[in-house]
Amino acid sequence: MTVLCLVELDEGRVADASLRALRLARDLAGPAASLAVAIAPPADPAALGTEGPVLAELGDQGVATVLLLETDGLAPGAYAPAALARGLASATAELGAVLVLAPANTHGQEILGHLAAIADLPFVANCTTATWEEPGVLTLTRQRWGGSLLEDARLAAPAALLSVATDAVTPAPAVTPTTPTVLVHRYRVEAGELDVVATTEPGESGGVALSNARVVVSGGRGVGGPEGFGELEELARLLGGAVGVSRVVTSLGWRPHREQVGQTGTKVTPELYLACGISGAVQHLAGCQGARHMVAINTDADAPIMARADYAVIGDVSEVLPVLVREVRARKERAGR
Numbered sequence: 001m002t003v004l005c006l007v008e009l010d011e012g013r014v015a016d017a018s019l020r021a022l023r024l025a026r027d028l029a030g031p032a033a034s035l036a037v038a039i040a041p042p043a044d045p046a047a048l049g050t051e052g053p054v055l056a057e058l059g060d061q062g063v064a065t066v067l068l069l070e071t072d073g074l075a076p077g078a079y080a081p082a083a084l085a086r087g088l089a090s091a092t093a094e095l096g097a098v099l100v101l102a103p104a105n106t107h108g109q110e111i112l113g114h115l116a117a118i119a120d121l122p123f124v125a126n127c128t129t130a131t132w133e134e135p136g137v138l139t140l141t142r143q144r145w146g147g148s149l150l151e152d153a154r155l156a157a158p159a160a161l162l163s164v165a166t167d168a169v170t171p172a173p174a175v176t177p178t179t180p181t182v183l184v185h186r187y188r189v190e191a192g193e194l195d196v197v198a199t200t201e202p203g204e205s206g207g208v209a210l211s212n213a214r215v216v217v218s219g220g221r222g223v224g225g226p227e228g229f230g231e232l233e234e235l236a237r238l239l240g241g242a243v244g245v246s247r248v249v250t251s252l253g254w255r256p257h258r259e260q261v262g263q264t265g266t267k268v269t270p271e272l273y274l275a276c277g278i279s280g281a282v283q284h285l286a287g288c289q290g291a292r293h294m295v296a297i298n299t300d301a302d303a304p305i306m307a308r309a310d311y312a313v314i315g316d317v318s319e320v321l322p323v324l325v326r327e328v329r330a331r332k333e334r335a336g337r
């Protein structure tokens with residue numbers, strides 16, 4: 001028996017959301033099943049290496065087999081959801097996998113959606129917990145309504161697909177590390193499955209991807225306009241983080257949609273989330289409620305974000321941010337960093 005987990009790489013490491021999905025996959029595999037991963041978008045085998053950090057990280061997670069999905073016309077790093085789902089369907093059949101898990105981020109949800117259609121398998125999205133009630137029967141909890149509602153469910157199926165909420169499961173190493181075997185899994189795509197191919201764009205703030213950033217400096221309408229984001233970018237750069245925004249900001253065309261945090265944007269799970277001029281609508285909080293610490297800068301002491309923030313600065317972002325940037329820069333210079 002095999003449990004297969006979809007893993008994404010970020011800057012040559014296993015992405016944080018994938019480590020969380022792997023934790024649940026390993027718990028479900030238990031001692032009875034073997035844990036395999038497929039890297040998607042596909043990694044360059046040369047870059048992966050046999051001694052590289054990725055294999056060591058996957059070994060720490062107890063992974064037995066690493067599959068490199070390969071098909072003609074899909075270069076390493078390229079993202080083609082239908083083609084990758086076809087590769088996973090083929091790998092699932094070959095391994096006899098009873099479960100396929102993926103992080104519940106944009107790529108994971110999209111690929112599992114295609115896989116459900118191709119392989120005719122049930123797909124439970126946004127799981128926070130899953131345990132075997134008996135062989136073939138799972139008890140699950142999953143997030144609904146952007147995480148504001150938790151639903152308990154029972155799934156009886158010989159095989160199933162689960163996406164794992166990116167802010168729910170805590171990553172942890174396996175008790176017994178492994179030395180994973182790397183296998184190239186070649187498969188054939190069907191007509192139209194390479195029609196949508198995208199290359200991954202790195203984040204704009206020093207190359208840190210928003211979904212994996214440990215610090216997110218987010219701005220809303222209160223930033224005042226596109227020019228106000230210069231200070232946020234600088235603060236994100238100084239803190240080694242990424243810039244996020246509210247939907248109002250993308251709707252007004254101040255910043256691109258890929259930076260949007262929330263129910264219809266990216267879900268983030270940073271150590272620190274700095275909300276600048278953001279009211280804290282429920283749809284925004286759906287994307288950042290997994291932050292470990294939240295700081296809000298807002299002129300309105302009664303803004304809804306205050307109910308979630310650990311620390312608040314009641315003030316104008318155009319006055320507070322330059323002071324913060326100056327102070328962080330000075331402290332980094334004093335520390336020689």
Ligand SMILES: Cc1cc2nc3c(=O)[nH]c(=O)nc-3n(C[C@H](O)[C@H](O)[C@H](O)COP(=O)(O)OP(=O)(O)OC[C@H]3O[C@@H](n4cnc5c(N)ncnc54)[C@H](O)[C@@H]3O)c2cc1C
Pocket residue numbers: 219220221222223245246247248249260261262263264265276277278279280281282283284287297298299300303315316317318
């Ligand atoms: C189906 C649906 C999906 C949605 N998905 C998302 C989503 O994914 N992400 C998302 O963000 N939103 C989403 N929204 C929109 C959401 O409901 C809010 O409208 C949006 O988050 C508000 O953005 P904001 O906080 O920037 O703006 P506002 O609500 O206008 O808040 C601006 C805040 O800035 C403060 N402020 C003003 N001037 C200053 C200043 N100079 N200094 C400091 N503070 C200042 C104000 O006090 C206020 O609190 C969605 C809505 C719907 C209906």
